[in-house]
Amino acid sequence: MRKIDTRRFVRATRSTPREINRLILLNLVREHQPVSRADLARHMDIGRGMITSLVDELLNEEAIYEGATIDAPRGRKPQMLFVRTRDRLVVAIDVRFSRTDIMLGDFAANAVATESFDTIVDPGEFVRTIIARTKRLLATHVARGRCEGIGLVVPGMVDQRTGRILNAPQLGWRNVDVRDAIASGTGLPVQIENAPIACALAHVWLGQRGREAGDFVYMTVSDGVGCGIVVNGQVVRGHSHTGGEFGHIPLDVSGPRCLCGNRGCLEAHTSNLATLTRYLDRELSPEDMRAVLRDTGLTVGDVIQRARDGDARAIAAVDATARFLGLGLAMVINALNPTQIVVGGEITAAWERIEPIFRQVVRERTLTTDAADTPIRPEDAGISPRLRGATVLVAAPQFAAPRLA
Amino acid sequence: MRKIDTRRFVRATRSTPREINRLILLNLVREHQPVSRADLARHMDIGRGMITSLVDELLNEEAIYEGATIDAPRGRKPQMLFVRTRDRLVVAIDVRFSRTDIMLGDFAANAVATESFDTIVDPGEFVRTIIARTKRLLATHVARGRCEGIGLVVPGMVDQRTGRILNAPQLGWRNVDVRDAIASGTGLPVQIENAPIACALAHVWLGQRGREAGDFVYMTVSDGVGCGIVVNGQVVRGHSHTGGEFGHIPLDVSGPRCLCGNRGCLEAHTSNLATLTRYLDRELSPEDMRAVLRDTGLTVGDVIQRARDGDARAIAAVDATARFLGLGLAMVINALNPTQIVVGGEITAAWERIEPIFRQVVRERTLTTDAADTPIRPEDAGISPRLRGATVLVAAPQFAAPRLA
């Protein structure tokens, strides 16, 4: 039950039914391809005549294409339809603390080419580099298709509407606008989004057969800890663009210092830095700790490997992270009761070790057995969820439901 | 940007635009009444001819009515339109730990008659009493109009779809179905909902000129602590009906025992019981504490009054509640970043004392100044927000946006 916002409603016109049905059709093709017109008519419970008319429109606009006919037990063989994805390209960019990845991929997030370079913290130089690399990539692969936009994923808060990066502590960016500069430099539309939300969007739009559509939470446990929240198929951005910041909810008011300035935040207990600090067993300032890590080259992956090899201190460090992660997950479940939680980040490499631990904590800290049994799964290995998210930023709006009423 | 759910979409038909526009029109009348057809045409950016046709339909169905013409500076005087609310009645029922209130009210939640009785914990007897009182109320006020349903608000988790009360600890109800029995006993449709969500719905639908439509959180701080979360104009119920349970997120793993069985929950720090426990400075089990309170008749209102009178122990108890409440509010802000938070419950009587305290904590525990300045206001005094919520349960579905695409 939704209330109609009487200051910002969208009235229906004569062409509204057609727009709605066209989009439903397009999405059905997307999720059932290869699919015939007759199948679509059955799915939509509508006459085949209507389908012909809508399909012709989508074919003219080159949103879909006709493939080969396919064998059927009897009767005329159906002509299969597909969404055009292979020759519609996206430049997906993932900016992280140390490295930046660029992928030229198609609408289904299949990689055409990938590059990587050390993250440039000066916004001006960053913009120039992105523009140059984008132009080079597109020139090299001009035959693969037309590029429809750039998707940029950053580790920080973003104002979707204006495109400004409000605060990305890992880069030291505050109120920086790179979107418009990249857009005018490349002549391409640029979409920008913060990392956990982009990962959540990737799951909504590229998940197996759209099973993840409804309500779920994507939790990143990496340098930072954040959530992409999806409610009723829509992402929760928050009024001032800080929704999903479960990372800075305190677990323990007298806990370890956090980068945000407080004590005992979930992030201060479960981030990669926290696990490493626990392993090294040193009380250093975040800056000193980073320096130590740069010098030794030690990563969470190493600690997980050592835990697997039986190193008692590594086991203790990882297990403690798992326990605190359980508190964070229980928090999310109590607050939102999602259908499932997807966890991403380096810590998922230790899944078989951490899962029983956080599951136990979740059981203790939730109110019902249903809630305690909320499915919690690791992000699938493979292509970076952030690059997939960046792709979706450009591709998904073409398939999204129309705003109505 | 919403994804179309390809398993549960709603196709548009030829009459879809009319349905949409009719509902927009109805809502515009609701929020702008008294309003003329010409005004509506301007609001909707549509021809007056269309409005005439839609208004005729709504007049025939008796959803709206024509009032008197009104003076205009020049030209033909406009005929004002109103939503029919005064003769469409709802029986609103608010079940609390000790007392149950019944209100016969109109669609705008104006009271026609109110009753109150000690809460009956036996479900069978409860149902019989409700049926008898409802019948009597309706017989007495039969001239006031037709009753369109019963709205029932309970302190616990509810499955909206089946109508079952899954768990209401204050009443000791687990998996109890009173809805169908009341419905068949009275011949009226019954809507049932948990208290914080009902309060949130009341704000969405009866708030000043619909200003609260978008994203906000209603937090009840009473015997329990819970939240009604509204995102994108829709309530968050959660996958297994336990959304918004911020009350059982731990603030401090070594804190006081909570009714839920854990330690250190927000509820264990901020509920009425917690404040009273702190004031009495006794470590009693919840059962013993309830007995003491029943004997002494002491309420949170009394403690607040004593704090106002300068009682140091009362001041300390209330101030501590305010500090913990600040942590809870910061948690909500970090998680969801709503446009505002509305706080309901007995503690709001001490608003001028607690506000600066929790505001300070919120400032320390949030990430941006925008988030720190999230408006936090007390529930307006006056008619019980829960009775208003119960009314909305019946009235609002007639005005809600249609499910589409």
Added chain:
DNA sequence: CGATTTTGTTCGTAATAGAAACAAATGCCG
């Protein structure tokens, strides 16, 4: 009383969902 202004109604037109008839393509079976 006519001119002007504003409100509300009526009517013709164009767009389009829905239904039904039709055409095309294929396998089956005598």
Added chain:
DNA sequence: CGGCATTTGTTTCTATTACGAACAAAATCG
């Protein structure tokens, strides 16, 4: 091998309805 059944896809017709424009109604003002 030629009807016949079956399934797919197209075309045609009709009823509905948003939209625009003309019209009627009701009021004020000079």
